[in-house]
Amino acid sequence: MSAHPKTIFHVDMDAFFVSVEELYDPSLKGKAVVVGGKRDERGVVSAASYEARKFGVHSAMPLRTAAKLCPHAIFVDGHMDRYQECSKKVYAVLNRFTPKVEMASIDEAYLDMTGTERLFGPPLKAAHALHESMKTETQLSCSIGIATSRVVAKITSGQAKPNGVLWVIPGTEAGFLAPLDVRKMPGIGKVTEKRLHELGIRKIGDLAKLTDGYLEEHFGQWGTAMAAKARGEDAGGWFDTEIGEDEGPKSISHEHTFSEDTRDQSVLEATLLRLSEMVCRRLREHRLFARTMQLKLRYTDFTTITRAHTPESPTQLDTEIYAEIRKLFRDNWQRGRTVRLLGVSTSHFEQIDAQMPAGTQLDLLAPAPENNQHQRWGQAMATADKLRDKFGDRSVVLGTSLKRNLRERIHENPVERKKKDNGD
């Protein structure tokens, strides 16, 4: 332990999706509520109220299972836009306590509160003030874990749930962690838990006792990191990074599970077009250009494949991304085999500053003749995005001439175009 331990808060919203739904429909309060879809739909539970949890319902459980366990539960669809809105309000509250905030997901955040004593007093006092502000300003309750590392803070907030504040006094980390099941450790899931159990390791304390050598032998690099975490240290990887650096997304994806499996090529390709458009729209919102495009394909029997391609030049154009995705699909789909899910993912981003005078950076990305086209299409798509924002996704479809044009470009053979670009 260093001479000046850090003070890390992990703030975790209680039953976030359910609580937000209750804000919109107060009659849900105190009832068994399941967020994620209708009781007879294909899908899983996104969140369950504490009342529903009493019946064994938990997130990631199939909706139909939840309906059997808790027949009187109220099933509601998720509303990501609402959760996103509330998440922003949560962030605003946190940001008043320290600029070193990092949203780890839509409903949880890490705060580096080191050195804020003069402003907010000792950790517990600061945490209670934060807890109070959160309640009054968002009408939502949270739990707060306080510790000297991210790992321990995260585990602590879990122990504090619901609606609690818990502080692990510096120096007592190992003792606090020792009696907990290994499963409580972030990063240890079903599979690793089973492997640890087979080795007779059940508690975090068991883990902390083992030598680095033993763990590395069985789990590689991950093993030594686990041992350090069991002692309460943020050992390498993401946990070791400073709090508050916003790095932007590393991948952007959309996927869709059909309500009924299909082998209809036109349906499958229309879905891929839609997913490509959704992905591209978000690329443009983030002003990102992607190099790697990945297709995900899940058959009825749940076997899943991913196929990726990384061309030289990055893009954010629907036409180009769809053309790649469709090629990957046609090359890899076993024709006639029914499909359960399709997904489109992009990664390997390069950011191109929109303020830059037109034609400087872009020249590097596309050969001269293609370049103007490129820019015009970029502008056209951005305009379409704006229209959709104004009038809604459903009501505004690409105009017919634009659409025809789009179709023509999609049907261009991408391989032929590439050859031309290279001057072959």
Next chain:
DNA sequence: TCTGGGGTCCTAGGACCC
């Protein structure tokens, strides 16, 4: 019980280069 959708990180192998 018949298994969503959005992400992150890690591993392992092959290609390719020096």
Next chain:
DNA sequence: TCTGGGGTCCTAGGACCC
């Protein structure tokens, strides 16, 4: 010509998280 070793990029799959 009978083969080393390291680094980097790419791909595929999988564990894990909310």
